[in-house]
Amino acid sequence: MQAFEYARPSTVQEAVSLLGNSWEDANLLAGGTDLLSLMKDYIHTPKRLVSLKGIKELEGIRKSAGGLRIGALVTLEELLRNPDVRKEYPSLAAAARGVASPQMRNMGTVGGDLCQRPRCWYFRLGFGLLAKGPNGESLVPSGDNRYHAIFNNRGPAYFVSASSFGPPLVALGATVNLVSPSGTRELPVEKFFVAPATENARENVLAPNEILTEILVPPAAGVRNATYEVRQKMALDYPLATASVALRMRGNTVASARIVLGHVAPVPWRAQAAEKALTGKTLNAAAIEEAAKAAVQGATPLSMNGYKVQLASVAVKRALEEAAQART
């Protein structure tokens, strides 16, 4: 790990002032579960780390009429233990539970989850975010892409978003607050994630001098929501595919639906055909089956990841089945 300068501000304002024009100048340290391994592997070598741990305003979960406010520093374990989250946002609780390691849940933060870098093995081995080979071609399409994207994978990004909370937050219509020297902007989580077009771009819209401070989730009263993860291991393991659903019900009828797939595209992936298929329908087995099929329409699997199409469809089916049984 390259030597770096360490700063521990106590306000967001101070933290922002310590950031630079690139991530190589300075980066933010929260739980460190991703950042430190990137630094140890020399994938990322910032000159300065700005620790967020001393900033009280980034902590805490607060429920109000406007919904749920989750501070960026809230750990996965705190989120999982929160009674409001467990009761009204089972899709978030399931995503937290899916990080099946107490150590990771105790250290990892919700903000960090949204900002974590891709797990693409070419990236992690040092071939760059876009996994370029010696001749500038992407290694993924002709290489080992068993864990890569099946949607939005025409390049140059082929990796999948690693975020656990991205899909449920998009499904719930959550927003994030981003603070920079020029002020605060509020953005739907869906707009926060982007597929990078160049090697130096990122998987989200954060500027190098910007901090994700909090997540705002709309009230979930009357919204049935669930997350289903297909993970190979019960022990800590990134999912192969996930689905998060949020259904606004009118009696037994789906008034509106949000269905978001995880680990299938460089961003949390809205399955709009499935949402459409379900809207206005009675929430029964036939409707669920149809939505699960529609969810993977238009998938463009690579040479080795066709199986993920099936997994994504099953994840949608099972998430909807869970939502159908939920009382919320």
Added chain:
Amino acid sequence: MAETLDYSWPAKEKRRVIGKPLPRIDGYAKSSGRAKYAYDVHRPGMLYGALLTCPHAHARITSIDTSAAEKSPGVMAVDLMARPGEEIQYAGYEIASVAATTLEQARDAVRKIKVAYEVLPHLVDERDLAKAGSRAKASGEQVSGDPDQAFKEADVVSEGFYGIPVLTHCCMEAHGQVIEWKPDRFDYWPSTQNVSGVGGDLAKVLEIPATNVHTHMEAMGGGFGSKFSHDRIGETCARLSRKAGGRPVKLFLDRSTELEIAGNRPSFFARIKLAAKKDGMVTAWESESWATGGPGGANLPAGSLPYVFRGVPNKRMTHTSVSINAAPQRAWRAPNNPQLSYLTCAAMEDLAAKLNMDPVEFFHKNLEYAGAPGPDVFRAQLQKAAELAEWKKLWRPRGQSGPGPVKRGLGIGFNMWYGLGHASRALTRIHPDGSVEVEIGSQDLGTGTRTVIAMVAAETLGLPVSAIKVKIGENAYPPSGASGGSTTVGGVSASTRKSSMNALVKLFEVVSDALGAPPGELEAVGGKIQVKGNPSKSITWQAACKKLGTKTIQEMGENAQRGPGGLINGGAGGVQIADVSVDTETGLVKMNRMVAVQDCGLIINPKTAESQVYGAVMLSIAGALFEERIMDQITGRMLNPGFEFYKLPGIGDVGEIIVHLNVEPEHDKRGVIGLGEPPVVGGIAAIANAVANAIGVRVPVVPLTPDKVLKALEGRA
């Protein structure tokens, strides 16, 4: 006197320590973190080493420039491990090392070494034999009997393709050491399976007298067959210490290099054809196999297929060894046996399915062909395993697991192993204050060796286990073999039994007069020396030892090279039955239960013996469902050199494990047989067969990951 002693184990009913399920004597030290592994060694003034490895799978070094690294902050020594002009055969090969004041400085510095390569074409993937070209070397056909005639006369012929990929050893404690090389003294703290031998081996390479070398290892974090040698990092670590003026240097592989180069188990792929009569008796075996174990390929030792069922009368086998640009294989817990068991048991299960036969009945019949420990032992084990697995209640014919997306299935696998005991010497000391110590230049790989030594000495001397101080892990102690081939428990139990009995006889001689009986009439029982069968004529252990005055008793005991000497034996076998559930919508396999029935002779400590089987079953689950070395054909690199993508099961992925050890008199009387390896052999076969039974179709290549399971299911539809 000594040569007339009867060293044989006490009769089962007379044993007071042996056969008791005692906790490990180092259990608290290990679970509390007090046990010191080589990785935990910190010496005053110690430097930290880091390695530069080759990023190319096949390349020639054209130049190396270390000047920037030498000037890097904190650097005290730089050592070249390869030279310009050298052809490198795999990514991860060590090029140079650096020692610096901190690990971070060493890692920063090593990256400043500039190496230029001429990149050469590579082959890293042996799965498609057609693409191996000149890297494939076929050995001649082996034929016995008349396979052509047998296939002609067969009632049923079954053909299949089966494969098992390269695995890596995944030692939780990486390979490495601390070395302090002073002019007249060389201190060496390796993580090794060979405490007595590894220091001398390294001394030879370094051209220093073996007498200078002091090897120390208190605890060891996993070897599995990959830690017999000092390795190239041992040599470079020594040179770094010398170049740094004799300062101690710690150099361990980082996790990714550990998975890349520090040992792997060869793959095995085979097309197998079997012939059988209607009654299920196999009449012929034909196999075309291929395998790799790195640059040197991987051979198939003659006669190793079919596994266990060696007596199949008509056989034809060909094997092709494929040389690839990946790190060389090392012995992996029962070398080749898990692969051969999988190929054999899977092909046979497929034949049973084709015959519509219950596999228990089918295997029972064909065990007629079994080698050691013989048809009777295997048949009794199969019956026991079937009973514990509730076979009669739960088994359904292949693919008839019932409605619903989750299918349950059962499958069978077999194992066998050699055992015996390596050469081992032990020294038992009885001190005038009554304390006892046993010294052996052995090592405890985590198997319970320390505990077993203490139990044997305690049994022999009539003392509690807590009264025995076990000293292992130093090459200053009497030499004992490397821990491989499941030979350690045989070696150290025999040498400890003999040294302790030899020492006890000396104590008998001292107290003989006081008890009014010749030494041969005395026995040590319950902390006393007494006239045999007469507790009223006794003296306490303490009082007896006090009679030694100032003289300590010090006696040796020896186990000769790998021969059964009455105390130990070889040739164990076992049967495992897996019970799985397969989600046919996701392709996920869940372990419900694994039953392991195992023969291992006389069991010194049932608790550590069972633990061996638990660990072995977990490794089988890992190999069947999760583990594989994934090589990238384009870059030639291992894509999963870390535990995120090199998947290992957690406790929640393991399911229930039922261990049944054979302790019947006919097993007990054989003596001690090592158990490290046999139980790791048949599990992959059992799990793969259970999956085939559940979903009605063979998933030919393990690990049985969702992509492969779903593909096999698609093929069926």
